[in-house]
Amino acid sequence: MLLNERLYKSLYRIRRAEEEIGKIYPTDKIKSPVHLSIGQEAISVGVCEALRPDDVVFGTYRGHAMYMAKGGNLNAMVAEMYGKETGCTSGKGGSMHLVDPDAGVMGTSAVVGTTIANAAGTAYALKLKKSDQVVVSFFGDGASEEGVFAETLNFAALKQLPIIFVCENNGYAIHTSQCKRQGRPEIAARAEAYGIPSTVIEGNDCLKLYDATTSAVESIRSGGGPVFFEAQTYRWREHVGPNEDFHLGFRDPAERQPWVENDEVARIGALLPDADRVAIEAEIEAEVAAAIEFAEQSSFPPASELMTYVYATEYATPSAAAPVKKAA
Amino acid sequence: MTSITLPPNETQNQTAGGGVDAGDREISYVEAIREATSQEMARDDRVLIYGLDVDDPKAIQGTTKGLVEEFGPERVFGTPLSEDSMTGVAIGMALGGLRPIHVHIRMDFLMLSMNQLVNVAAKTHSMFGGRLKCPMVVRSMIGKSWGQGAQHSQGLYSYFMHVPGLKVVCPTTPYDAKGALLAAIRDDDPVMFVEHRILHFQNGPVPEQDYVVEPGKSRITAHGDDVTLVGISYQQLECLRAHQYLKDVGVSAEVIDPIWLAPLDTDTICESVARTGHLIVADNGWTNCGAAAEIVAQVTEKLQGKCEFKVQRLGFAPTSCPTTPSLEDEFYPTAQSIAASANDLVKGGPQGWFPEERPELAAVEFKGPF
Ligand SMILES: Cc1ncc(C[n+]2csc(CCOP(=O)(O)OP(=O)(O)O)c2C)c(N)n1
Ligand SMILES: [Mg+2]
Numbered sequence: 001m002l003l004n005e006r007l008y009k010s011l012y013r014i015r016r017a018e019e020e021i022g023k024i025y026p027t028d029k030i031k032s033p034v035h036l037s038i039g040q041e042a043i044s045v046g047v048c049e050a051l052r053p054d055d056v057v058f059g060t061y062r063g064h065a066m067y068m069a070k071g072g073n074l075n076a077m078v079a080e081m082y083g084k085e086t087g088c089t090s091g092k093g094g095s096m097h098l099v100d101p102d103a104g105v106m107g108t109s110a111v112v113g114t115t116i117a118n119a120a121g122t123a124y125a126l127k128l129k130k131s132d133q134v135v136v137s138f139f140g141d142g143a144s145e146e147g148v149f150a151e152t153l154n155f156a157a158l159k160q161l162p163i164i165f166v167c168e169n170n171g172y173a174i175h176t177s178q179c180k181r182q183g184r185p186e187i188a189a190r191a192e193a194y195g196i197p198s199t200v201i202e203g204n205d206c207l208k209l210y211d212a213t214t215s216a217v218e219s220i221r222s223g224g225g226p227v228f229f230e231a232q233t234y235r236w237r238e239h240v241g242p243n244e245d246f247h248l249g250f251r252d253p254a255e256r257q258p259w260v261e262n263d264e265v266a267r268i269g270a271l272l273p274d275a276d277r278v279a280i281e282a283e284i285e286a287e288v289a290a291a292i293e294f295a296e297q298s299s300f301p302p303a304s305e306l307m308t309y310v311y312a313t314e315y316a317t318p319s320a321a322a323p324v325k326k327a328a
Numbered sequence: 329m330t331s332i333t334l335p336p337n338e339t340q341n342q343t344a345g346g347g348v349d350a351g352d353r354e355i356s357y358v359e360a361i362r363e364a365t366s367q368e369m370a371r372d373d374r375v376l377i378y379g380l381d382v383d384d385p386k387a388i389q390g391t392t393k394g395l396v397e398e399f400g401p402e403r404v405f406g407t408p409l410s411e412d413s414m415t416g417v418a419i420g421m422a423l424g425g426l427r428p429i430h431v432h433i434r435m436d437f438l439m440l441s442m443n444q445l446v447n448v449a450a451k452t453h454s455m456f457g458g459r460l461k462c463p464m465v466v467r468s469m470i471g472k473s474w475g476q477g478a479q480h481s482q483g484l485y486s487y488f489m490h491v492p493g494l495k496v497v498c499p500t501t502p503y504d505a506k507g508a509l510l511a512a513i514r515d516d517d518p519v520m521f522v523e524h525r526i527l528h529f530q531n532g533p534v535p536e537q538d539y540v541v542e543p544g545k546s547r548i549t550a551h552g553d554d555v556t557l558v559g560i561s562y563q564q565l566e567c568l569r570a571h572q573y574l575k576d577v578g579v580s581a582e583v584i585d586p587i588w589l590a591p592l593d594t595d596t597i598c599e600s601v602a603r604t605g606h607l608i609v610a611d612n613g614w615t616n617c618g619a620a621a622e623i624v625a626q627v628t629e630k631l632q633g634k635c636e637f638k639v640q641r642l643g644f645a646p647t648s649c650p651t652t653p654s655l656e657d658e659f660y661p662t663a664q665s666i667a668a669s670a671n672d673l674v675k676g677g678p679q680g681w682f683p684e685e686r687p688e689l690a691a692v693e694f695k696g697p698f
Pocket of ligand 2: 140141142168169170171172173174
């Protein structure tokens with residue numbers, strides 16, 4: 001498939017899956033917080049399309065786009081949001097804790113910043129194994145304020161780890177703009193100061209990210225060290241949930257307007273011949289509808305599943321008295 | 329969100345501190361926190377409040393609403409996402425003569441503050457031979473339901489109970505929330521002030537005037553003769569509901585709210601257990617090395633050899649909190665499971681009784697988006 005087709009397919013899948021999740025949300029079938037990536041899809045897609053299937057990614061609670069872009073199973077993602085046993089964590093983790101190791105999606109965390117260091121650890125492991133796989137760490141502008149950001153960048157530079165740091169700068173942490181939180185907003189400049197080659201990618205630009213990632217991956221696979229991207233983007237909806245948040249007064253719809261007008265999903269779509277674009281859209285619509293149907297039809301995990309997966313190595317131990325349960 | 333209907337709170341001021349008559353003024357837990365903060369900031373200009381999103385439109389569930397307008401951005405401010413450093417900053421502020429309140433929207437995020445809290449704040453007074461004091465309050469909230477999941481649902485107060493030098497309080501009513509917050513701010517030690525998102529929805533009588541609920545006295549919240557139920561944090565509500573269910577099987581339960589977990593008043597609990605002969609501690613955390621374990625151990629040490637009694641701890645299932653409702657329902661002790669356990673403990677074995685849920689005693693569930 002041509003590059004633009006691949007990009008559009010991935011972008012369109014993420015956009016449509018999330019739009020549908022947003023529509024289902026008010027029915028309370030998804031009893032779990034969802035942090036939508038709508039508006040930010042281009043970042044995950046531009047980066048992940050330049051990776052190999054055996055490269056690995058780490059991300060955040062706003063992880064639907066990364067998960068799908070890296071090839072995570074769509075049925076298992078939607079089922080997870082429904083809390084069904086067929087979900088990607090069997091109903092244990094929900095939307096904030098997507099994982100699909102088969103696709104190189106190594107986990108997402110609801111505690112900001114934590115996976116930056118985990119990604120570096122995996123990069124260390126791969127380097128030690130002399131693998132040419134690459135690790136990508138996705139995180140937000142807010143995460144760059146945590147100590148773990150600074151500590152990990154230093155370590156990655158020191159050990160010349162095979163890792164790409166992708167800071168998705170959407171300008172906000174919940175309702176607080178970056179300028180109210182950071183004395184110097186140039187995040188890439190901070191990374192540069194640790195000795196990591198850093199680039200600002202403006203304009204939510206999928207193709208630029210694809211190109212930048214392609215050369216970063218090439219350099220890393222041939223023995224180069226870490227690379228840092230600050231990818232500028234914009235969150236269209238509220239921090240958590242399917243609605244808009246302009247009524248809260250912390251940002252103006254006019255600020256979003258140019259991002260919507262330059263919608264990257266539409267822009268990449270317009271690069272394709274009409275017939276090809278329409279065919280891709282039809283294929284994805286069917287995929288998304290099937291995933292929702294799959295989630296609807298799946299069962300909730302039975303109560304007996306509560307205590308599974310606590311330890312990877314199990315020993316029989318007498319447990320303390322448990323509360324009396326209703327007889328099944 | 330509507331308020332919870334609770335069994336009548338027979339003894340709002342009976343044992344624990346305060347003792348100020350609330351009259352018929354009812355406010356929410358959220359408003360009680362906001363009022364205490366505002367009143368104390370007006371009274372004492374050394375007090376300041378900060379933390380992630382303290383000044384954002386949602387104002388920490390409303391608990392910090394209007395404070396920036398009232399006291400200005402120097403005494404009320406949001407911070408970068410930097411819990412570790414911001415905790416160290418609170419300690420420095422306290423050493424510099426201020427009385428900071430550092431707010432965390434979730435208790436789970438306190439894990440990033442652990443080093444400063446355990447290695448510095450807790451040690452400041454003792455390690456420097458009493459020459460320094462560290463008066464600071466750390467507010468945090470425990471989450472529950474709507475798929476909050478493994479990293480947004482933890483009740484980790486026992487971590488802090490373990491460390492000498494830290495004080496810990498888990499108020500469950502609006503009355504105690506206000507009184508304990510005022511006591512915590514005036515205390516010269518670091519105080520971990522633990523809230524619960526579901527308790528935020530509760531309404532109750534709260535005096536407008538100034539009063540403190542200090543450590544040293546647990547509160548008897550319902551009287552009974554057959555079993556003592558100690559409910560910590562949100563589990564206090566479940567124990568009060570269990571008290572109602574247990575009437576159906578002729579079991580009279582005394583319910584106690586310890587309010588402060590460190591320092592902890594076990595005398596009130598021991599006096600009760602000596603009468604009832606049965607103790608259940610329902611914890612809002614895991615039972616291993618938890619607050620319930622500590623209460624049971626202290627009661628046992630004090631009462632053993634003096635009277636006969638049986639004990640049981642109830643808490644989270646020993647696993648990470650799952651998000652799917654079908655498993656989350658199994659994860660927590662409930663009024664019904666507490667009542668059934670108490671009935672079995674009192675009657676000396678499995679009775680096969682598990683009460684049907686009564687609508688007026690149903691737990692209020694938190695509903696999304698978050
Ligand atoms: C350690 C920690 N502190 C605070 C929070 C609460 N919180 C959740 S998301 C968020 C904003 C993060 O902003 P950013 O990193 O820019 O990511 P975005 O949500 O914009 O994608 C905050 C403060 C958290 N989850 N973890
Ligand atoms: Mg952001």
